[in-house]
Amino acid sequence: MNRFQYASPVTKESAVELLGSGAVVLAGGTDLLSLMKADVASPDLVVNIKEIAELKGLEHSEGSGLRIGALVTIDELLQDSRVQEEYPSLIQAADGIRSAQIRSVGTVAGDLCQRPRCWYYRHGYGLLAMQNGSSMVVDGDNRYHAILGNGGPAYFVNPSSFAPSLIALGASLKVSGPNGEKEISVADFFQTPQSEAEKEYKLSDSEIVTQILVPAAGGKANATYEIREKEALDWPLAAAAVSLVMQGDQVESAKVVLGHVAPVPWNSDEAAAALKGKAVSASVADDAGKAAVQQAKALSRNKFKIQLARVAVKRAILRAAGMEV
Amino acid sequence: MPEGKRPEENGSGISRRDFFKTSTAGAVSTALISKQGMAAPGEVTKFGPDPVKIKLIVNGKGRGLKVEPRVTLLDALRNELDVTGPKKVCDRATCGACTVLMDGKPVYACSILAIEAEGKQIVTAEGLGSPDKMHPIQKAFVENDAQQCGFCTPGFVVACQSFLEENPNPSVKDIEEGLGGNLCRCGTYKGIREAVLETAAKGGIDA
Numbered sequence: 001m002n003r004f005q006y007a008s009p010v011t012k013e014s015a016v017e018l019l020g021s022g023a024v025v026l027a028g029g030t031d032l033l034s035l036m037k038a039d040v041a042s043p044d045l046v047v048n049i050k051e052i053a054e055l056k057g058l059e060h061s062e063g064s065g066l067r068i069g070a071l072v073t074i075d076e077l078l079q080d081s082r083v084q085e086e087y088p089s090l091i092q093a094a095d096g097i098r099s100a101q102i103r104s105v106g107t108v109a110g111d112l113c114q115r116p117r118c119w120y121y122r123h124g125y126g127l128l129a130m131q132n133g134s135s136m137v138v139d140g141d142n143r144y145h146a147i148l149g150n151g152g153p154a155y156f157v158n159p160s161s162f163a164p165s166l167i168a169l170g171a172s173l174k175v176s177g178p179n180g181e182k183e184i185s186v187a188d189f190f191q192t193p194q195s196e197a198e199k200e201y202k203l204s205d206s207e208i209v210t211q212i213l214v215p216a217a218g219g220k221a222n223a224t225y226e227i228r229e230k231e232a233l234d235w236p237l238a239a240a241a242v243s244l245v246m247q248g249d250q251v252e253s254a255k256v257v258l259g260h261v262a263p264v265p266w267n268s269d270e271a272a273a274a275l276k277g278k279a280v281s282a283s284v285a286d287d288a289g290k291a292a293v294q295q296a297k298a299l300s301r302n303k304f305k306i307q308l309a310r311v312a313v314k315r316a317i318l319r320a321a322g323m324e325v
Numbered sequence: 326m327p328e329g330k331r332p333e334e335n336g337s338g339i340s341r342r343d344f345f346k347t348s349t350a351g352a353v354s355t356a357l358i359s360k361q362g363m364a365a366p367g368e369v370t371k372f373g374p375d376p377v378k379i380k381l382i383v384n385g386k387g388r389g390l391k392v393e394p395r396v397t398l399l400d401a402l403r404n405e406l407d408v409t410g411p412k413k414v415c416d417r418a419t420c421g422a423c424t425v426l427m428d429g430k431p432v433y434a435c436s437i438l439a440i441e442a443e444g445k446q447i448v449t450a451e452g453l454g455s456p457d458k459m460h461p462i463q464k465a466f467v468e469n470d471a472q473q474c475g476f477c478t479p480g481f482v483v484a485c486q487s488f489l490e491e492n493p494n495p496s497v498k499d500i501e502e503g504l505g506g507n508l509c510r511c512g513t514y515k516g517i518r519e520a521v522l523e524t525a526a527k528g529g530i531d532a
Contacts, residue, residue, distance in 0.1 A: 003374035006394035006440055014369050026441070030418045033397065033436045037416060045371065046394065048441055075430075099506030100487060102418065104430035105437070232505040233419060 001036045008048040012055065012176050012210055018047045019206040025049055027071060028106040031114040038122055040115070055210055058083075065216035070209050074103040074111070087214065089165040089222040089241050089320070096161055096226045099233040109209045111162050112173070112189070116200060116263075117235055118145065118156035126196050128153045142299040144237070147306050149262035150297060154192050157260045158200065163190065164241035164259040165224050167267060171214040177207035186212075190264040200263060220245055223320035226259075227308045236260050238308040240292070240316040244275070251275045256292060256317070261309045268292040271313055280321035282314075289314035372440065379443045383408055384452030394440050398432075399423045401439035402449065410450035410479040421507030424480035425449045431487040431506070450479035453486055461532050462486050465520035473511035481507050485521055489530045495521065 009015045019025065022044040026032055035041035049055060055070040060082050068077065077083055078094045097103055097111075115121070120129035120136050129136040130153065137145050137155040145155045166186045173189055175182050190201050203209065222243040226236035239259035245252045256271035271292035278284045289310040296306045315325040373394035380389050381398075383406060390405045399416075402408040402425070411434050412422035418436040425434045426448040434447075454460030462485045465471070472478040481504070488495070488503045495503065500521050509517065524530065 001395045003393060003395055005371040005373045006377075006438070007369045007371045008441075009369040018369060018371075026438075029438065029441070030433070030436045033438070034417050036395075046438075048438075050441070098502060099418075099421075100484065100491075100503060101421065101424055101431045101433045101506045104427075105432055231501055232508065 001033075002039070002042040004036075004043050005045045006048065007045065008051050010051050010053070012049075012052055012208065015047055015049050015052060015208060016176055016178060016206060018045065019208065021205050023047055023205065025113075025208050028073070028102075028110045030102055030106055031110065035115060035122075038124070040122060040124055049208060062216070064213070066214040068108050068212040068214065070107060070109040070211060072108055074106050074108060075100075077108055078103065086217040087165075087169065087222060089168065089224040089243065089316075090162065090214075092224040092319075093161045093165045093226070093239075093241070096224075096228070096236060096239070097233070098231065102233065108162055108212060109173075112160050112166075112186070112212075113201065113203065113209060114159055116156035117159045121156060127156060127193055127200065128196055129155075130196075138299060141301060143301040143304075145299055145302055146262045147293070147296040147298055147302055147309060148258070148266050149192060149264060150299065153194065154200070154263040155299065156200070156263055158190060158263060158265050159235055160259065160265065161226075161236070161239070163265040164239055164257040165222070166212065166214065167257045167265050168241040168243040168255040169214050169217065169220070169222060170243075170255070171212055173209050174211040174213065175203065175207050176210045177204065181210070183213070187265070187267065192263040221320040221322070223316050225312050225316035225319055225325065227312050238305055238312045240309070240312040242313075242316040242320045244280075244317075244320050249279045251278055251280060254288075254317075256288065256313060258292060258309055258313065261296075261305060268313070270294055275317065280317060280323065282318065282323070285314040285317040285321075288317055377440060379440055381406070381439065381442060381447055382445065383447045384449060385446075390439075392439050394438060396439045397435055398425070398427075398437040398439045398442045398447070399434035401442075402434060402447070408449055408451060411483075412476055412479060414476065419508070420477070420480075421484060422477050422480040424483045424507065426483060426487060429487075431484050433506075448483070450482050453482060460486065461527065461530055462489065462520065462524050465524045465527075466517070469516045469520040469523060471513055471516035471520040472509075473513050477507060477509045477511075481509065481517060485517070485524070486530055489521065489524060493529050494525055497522070 024043040026046050026048045057069045058072045059067045074094050172185045220243050224241040226239040228236045241257050243255045254272040254275040256268045258266040271288040274288040274291040292313040293310045318325045376391040414420045414422040416435045418433040423434040428445050454463045484507045
């Protein structure tokens with residue numbers, strides 16, 4: 001790890017003032033320290049935001065729903081009884097992060113801002129891992145890489161546990177920067193980089209995420225289902241989050257968002273369309289799963305992920321509808 | 326950084342003399358000093374990259390040390406304070422061998438900066454018990470053959486202590502999920518499960 005300076009401001013304004021080129025935000029720090037140890041990140045200044053009181057806390061309000069401060073840990077989210085009641089999909093996503101040690105310091109906002117797990121990226125070959133004009137991912141070991149949105153040049157998968165669920169619930173982020181505060185939907189926050197100069201999310205070096213705003217669930221049935229290689233701590237191989245507006249026993253409208261299958265959390269209008277106007281059953285859920293991966297394209301070693309993504313969508317739908325998965 | 330004080334406690338958090346003492350080396354620091362010189366009152370102090378004086382509270386004792394901001398809590402404990410219970414194995418927040426309690430919560434000491442941990446209560450396996458006066462979970466590890474090479478053990482017992490505090494009557498599934506943040510390469514999971522179950526059955530971590 002390279003040497004750096006360290007500062008611990010107590011207001012978000014002073015944090016923003018310190019940020020900029022060469023500076024990074026430290027919250028839970030799990031991912032940042034890992035990147036610094038691998039020399040993938042080598043900041044001149046680390047800005048610890050944990051002493052900023054206004055970034056703490058989680059609040060529910062009748063009108064505007066749930067507000068998750070940037071410093072709310074995965075543990076705090078898991079233990080909130082109203083989140084448990086109204087947003088099971090967030091709880092199920094948090095439950096997938098199987099490490100008490102990470103839950104106690106890791107933040108929900110940090111989960112969104114963690115960098116991809118692509119092993120080429122983590123070994124210093126860049127987000128796009130291009131060498132001599134061709135992709136190391138396409139030519140190499142791509143078993144954990146993208147099956148959707150993988151037309152290139154990006155092949156990594158979005159690593160966030162919460163993003164699919166937050167997008168399905170229609171959440172947005174508050175971001176503070178030198179020009180004040182702005183709001184951006186979680187769906188628009190993520191992007192597929194077209195060059196090494198671009199990041200996989202829209203947050204400049206001088207901006208910080210300050211809050212996550214989740215609209216009131218308003219009786220929407222919601223669930224997340226992850227498929228993973230092992231019980232212990234790991235990132236899922238595929239995940240899906242679903243949010244359903246029901247009318248009687250029929251789906252009036254649906255949002256289906258897949259995780260860990262594309263460079264961005266993958267919104268599937270096809271799966272949502274397959275649910276519209278139907279009563280949820282195992283076969284309807286299965287059709288939606290098939291629709292979700294209709295456009296999927298395997299790389300040389302990740303065909304298995306197409307089947308996993310299909311099943312994740314099916315099971316997330318059944319789980320949201322309160323049926324046996 | 327003055328011992329025991331958080332940077333913002335006295336405005337600048339550090340006396341000018343201390344600041345110059347810790348920041349005079351290198352071109353980067355020089356540039357920052359001139360910036361600092363012009364700074365409005367209340368500007369946040371930057372520490373490092375040279376060693377900074379901090380104070381850690383380890384197993385109930387305040388310990389002063391001088392570390393660069395890049396030094397992790399794990400390296401500070403092991404290399405500076407000779408607290409070698411927490412082990413350095415993966416150094417990437419995966420294996421759990423470095424697990425310590427920070428303000429009562431389990432954390433990976435390899436993935437926290439020592440400077441961030443200033444003023445927080447750190448408890449390591451050494452702080453749970455000693456060979457003469459073992460903590461119930463440590464005793465249960467011995468009695469249930471819950472270790473082979475023993476390298477993961479100090480991290481595991483700390484994780485188990487914290488797990489049992491949250492889950493006084495766990496099922497086997499609870500144990501497998503709740504201790505998912507620790508790995509044992511010898512594969513003594515069976516013994517560990519039994520140690521946790523036995524500790525719970527015998528009245529828990531306070532027995």
